[in-house]
Amino acid sequence: MTADSPHRTGAGAQEPVGDLVQRASQQLSQLVRDEMRLAQAEMTEKGKRFGKGGGLFGGAGLVGVLTLQALVVTVIAALSLTMDVWLAALIVTGVLAAITALMAALGKQQVGKASPPTPERTMDSVKADVAEVKEKAQR
Incomplete structure (x- = not known):
């Protein structure tokens, strides 16, 4: 085999280009799958936080309505001191x-x-x- 042959043997052996491309493709596919799993886990966590935040906003809205009702009753009670x-x-x-x-x-x-x-x-x-x-x- 010549020095520029794609197939070398011995200590300085290099893999054929086809094998390198195949391995790179597999590694890239694995990397994309791992990144997708990571993104899915991250979005799941964010979804849970959005759900909790939405629930807390809903609770705050309910308590705000109750607060306004109490304020109305307070105004009525204050006016009732003079009428x-x-x-x-x-x-x-x-x-x-x-x-x-x-x-x-x-x-x-x-x-x-x-x-x-x-x-x-x-x-x-x-x-x-x-x-x-x-x-x-x-x-």
Whole structure:
């Protein structure tokens, strides 16, 4: 065998290129599989944390609603020191109803501005681009 032969024997032996490519391919496949397992484990851990975080946010929302209810009762109790309890409750209920109506009207206005749920400006821009391309293609 010559010095530049792909198959050498002895202490300085090199593997054939095909064997090296095959081994590199196997190692790369194993590396990709290992990385995928690692990514899956990481995403599982993150998913658990997101679940716990979501549960805690939900609990905080519930406690926040209970806190607001306690605040409403406190306001009614404070007003009842100067007027009848029923009148204090009626005043607080009226204020809350007015806030609710205002928020609903503002919400409806915002939804109206968002309708229809299509990217109109982008669609108009694409139509203009298509028309310009057609015009240049006809020249």
